[in-house]
Amino acid sequence: MVNLSATDDEWQTDDETGYENPYDYDPNAADENDPTVDGDDPSLDLDEDTDAITEDEDDELEDVEADEEDGELAEIEPMYPTYEAWVEGWFTQVIRRKMGPGGGESGLAWDARWWLYPEVAGRLKSLWFGWEEARASDKASAMSNWWIHQLDPHLRVIFDSDSGPMSHAKRDGSFSGWPALPYEPMPPSLRDEYPADS
Structure with missing residues (x-):
């Protein structure tokens, strides 16, 4: 416990940093307590270490460039060539729900002629893009997401x-x-008020 009732004479006033003048501190000065400063450690050669780091970075950049040339970073081939093929081969085979006898009457609504409905076709196409992306992802949770x-x-x-x-x-x-x-x-006056590039 700290004794706060000490008198001025009892307070420790020595500079624990070892510097007489803290304003005369040089951050680049050699630390006499560091055993590697005097060159005693032969395993430390700053020039060689710096060259090694630079060479490693160059090797990594060359690997990335080689991968790009080999097509490893190129677009991954989809499992289904079109979203129609995906709807027929995956969506309608995997997604199974209790459908009602007719739309709006009970259960869920689905029409086998799904392509007649622009919104449904658009949503299914978006789902196909997302499915192919998740399938090709390296993340284990991509498909769950x-x-x-x-x-x-x-x-x-x-x-x-x-x-x-x-x-x-x-x-x-x-x-x-x-x-x-x-x-x-849209009236021209509003078109000017809400430009397309905003």
Whole structure:
């Protein structure tokens, strides 16, 4: 415990750093307590060590350049050549849900003619890109992240039997999607207010 009741005469006032004037401190001065400063350690040769580090860095850069030339860093070949092939060969075979008899009536909505629905096609194409990227990733958790952060949110919209893109799908093919959203061109005055490059 520190005795704070000491008088001025009892306080230790010696400079523990060993320097009489702390303002006269030279950070580049040799440390007399360091055994390697006097050159006693023959294993330390600063010039050779520096050259070795530089050579290692050069070797690493050459390896990266060689990999690029060999195509190792090039784009990885996808397992499925198109997103249509992925939907047919993977999505419709792996994703299995209880579907209702008709859209909006019960269960989930799905139309075998999924390509008639631009939103569904766009979402499935995005899922295919993400799936191929996760499959080729070196990270063990990449595919799990794809399921949780990409697939599940898209499925909630695609299969939504109340308001999803296929929510009124019928087995007889009498429904081919909701009409496109109404659109009117933006007035020129607003176009100037919201430029495309902002």
